Amino acid sequence: MKRNLTQTHALYERAKKVIPYGVNSNFRYWGPEETMVIPRGEGAFIWDADENRYIDYRLGFGPIILGHSYPPVVQRVTEAIRDGTVFAWTTPLEIQVAERIARLTGVDKVRLGNTGTEVTMHALRIARAYTGRERFIKFEGQYHGMHDYVLFSTASTPQGVMGSRRSPINVQNSSGIPEGIRRYVINLPFNDLERLEETVEAHWHELAAIMVEPMLGNSAGILPQPGWLEGMRELCDDYGIVLIFDEVKTGFRIANGGAQAFFGVQADLATYAKAMGNGFPIAAIGGTEEVMAVLEPGGLAHGGTYIGNVAGTAAADATLAILEEEPIIETIDRRGQRLMEGIDGILNRAGIPHAMTGLPSMFSFILGVEEAPIDFRGYIAGDGDLYERIINALIDNGAMPDNDGREPWFLCYSHTDEVIDETLTMFEDAVKQTQV
Numbered sequence: 001m002k003r004n005l006t007q008t009h010a011l012y013e014r015a016k017k018v019i020p021y022g023v024n025s026n027f028r029y030w031g032p033e034e035t036m037v038i039p040r041g042e043g044a045f046i047w048d049a050d051e052n053r054y055i056d057y058r059l060g061f062g063p064i065i066l067g068h069s070y071p072p073v074v075q076r077v078t079e080a081i082r083d084g085t086v087f088a089w090t091t092p093l094e095i096q097v098a099e100r101i102a103r104l105t106g107v108d109k110v111r112l113g114n115t116g117t118e119v120t121m122h123a124l125r126i127a128r129a130y131t132g133r134e135r136f137i138k139f140e141g142q143y144h145g146m147h148d149y150v151l152f153s154t155a156s157t158p159q160g161v162m163g164s165r166r167s168p169i170n171v172q173n174s175s176g177i178p179e180g181i182r183r184y185v186i187n188l189p190f191n192d193l194e195r196l197e198e199t200v201e202a203h204w205h206e207l208a209a210i211m212v213e214p215m216l217g218n219s220a221g222i223l224p225q226p227g228w229l230e231g232m233r234e235l236c237d238d239y240g241i242v243l244i245f246d247e248v249k250t251g252f253r254i255a256n257g258g259a260q261a262f263f264g265v266q267a268d269l270a271t272y273a274k275a276m277g278n279g280f281p282i283a284a285i286g287g288t289e290e291v292m293a294v295l296e297p298g299g300l301a302h303g304g305t306y307i308g309n310v311a312g313t314a315a316a317d318a319t320l321a322i323l324e325e326e327p328i329i330e331t332i333d334r335r336g337q338r339l340m341e342g343i344d345g346i347l348n349r350a351g352i353p354h355a356m357t358g359l360p361s362m363f364s365f366i367l368g369v370e371e372a373p374i375d376f377r378g379y380i381a382g383d384g385d386l387y388e389r390i391i392n393a394l395i396d397n398g399a400m401p402d403n404d405g406r407e408p409w410f411l412c413y414s415h416t417d418e419v420i421d422e423t424l425t426m427f428e429d430a431v432k433q434t435q436v
């Protein structure tokens with residue numbers, strides 16, 4: 001490591017004394033020397049405690065869609081919270097945000113939340129209440145948050161423990177989950193319609209939901225193959241299963257209408273968080289009139305003290321208004337495309353076999369493969385060690401995607417063309433430094 005991290009390390013030592021492993025989310029732990037402490041960010045940049053500047057492509061794991069500390073959002077939140085923050089009553093702001101989400105995504109009804117974990121948990125309960133069934137299908141390499149039901153065969157699963165493709169094993173990704181939970185979840189490989197059909201035909205009478213990240217947002221952004229989401233939609237219609245799109249990463253990022261609009265497939269329920277508030281804690285479940293009708297007071301439990309809190313809701317209102325009124329996603333896509341093409345060219349010139357994955361607003365690349373993988377099993381066959389070495393060199397040079405290629409590079413509106421050019425120079429240097 002060539003940069004000075006004296007203050008950063010000192011703060012991290014202090015953090016470890018009072019915070020387990022010095023982090024408030026295990027994903028932020030990179031090791032005793034590598035874990036960062038970041039006091040501030042602005043636009044496309046963050047600075048560590050030693051004032052090293054990084055072009056930020058982690059963007060807090062995706063929420064930042066406009067830029068860090070984006071002035072119109074900050075101003076809107078600051079003004080809104082002067083009039084109070086929680087009232088345990090519906091606010092006009094909540095109505096406005098629900099209207100915006102319905103308009104942008106095509107859902108009929110919206111309930112707000114605070115985090116992705118919270119809304120995927122509630123979406124599952126809604127699907128169970130609607131169908132009267134208990135099990136659900138998810139896909140290997142997908143991550144839906146921290147509640148017990150979904151912590152099986154996520155993107156954190158190591159190679160070689162998932163069993164055969166024909167009968168995948170539910171790999172538990174955390175200790176502390178009751179053994180009985182395992183029976184409620186079925187994990188299948190992504191993009192394998194034949195396997196999905198077989199499983200639905202065998203188990204439909206106990207299946208409440210299919211929960212899917214429409215693209216593998218936690219496994220390098222691998223895209224759905226043509227017909228995959230459409231086939232899933234058809235199966236759900238035929239067998240009365242609730243189709244849940246987990247759009248926590250794709251929502252208000254790959255298109256204003258998220259994956260439903262981008263891929264042209266409408267789900268029964270969709271979960272949103274991250275980009276909808278440009279970094280403030282805010283989330284939502286949107287759905288059809290019919291399915292959302294089960295949210296009946298006294299019938300299905302859904303609630304929370306901070307749902308609709310003014311800070312998060314004002315941030316969402318400001319962010320969604322900007323997305324609606326300005327060509328934000330188009331601009332991000334254009335610049336992201338240039339970054340993807342630049343990286344592709346640099347890797348080609350360096351003679352490193354690779355596959356570019358994902359979409360310009362959230363993309364990654366997999367090294368050491370000749371063909372683009374279509375599922376998580378394909379992803380983990382790639383050369384993750386080389387990826388990590390290149391990205392660690394890139395971070396030293398001043399641009400910071402996650403050094404685990406499962407986590408896409410996220411782009412925001414503040415990544416200007418100059419910032420993209422600067423990143424490509426840093427990336428080319430990083431590849432050369434890694435190859436010597």
Ligand SMILES: Cc1ncc(COP(=O)(O)O)c(C=O)c1O
Nearest residue numbers: 115116117143144145246248249
């Ligand atoms: C697709 C998806 N769903 C759910 C979550 C959980 O969201 P949160 O971290 O806000 O609880 C994440 C987080 O990365 C995610 O990527």
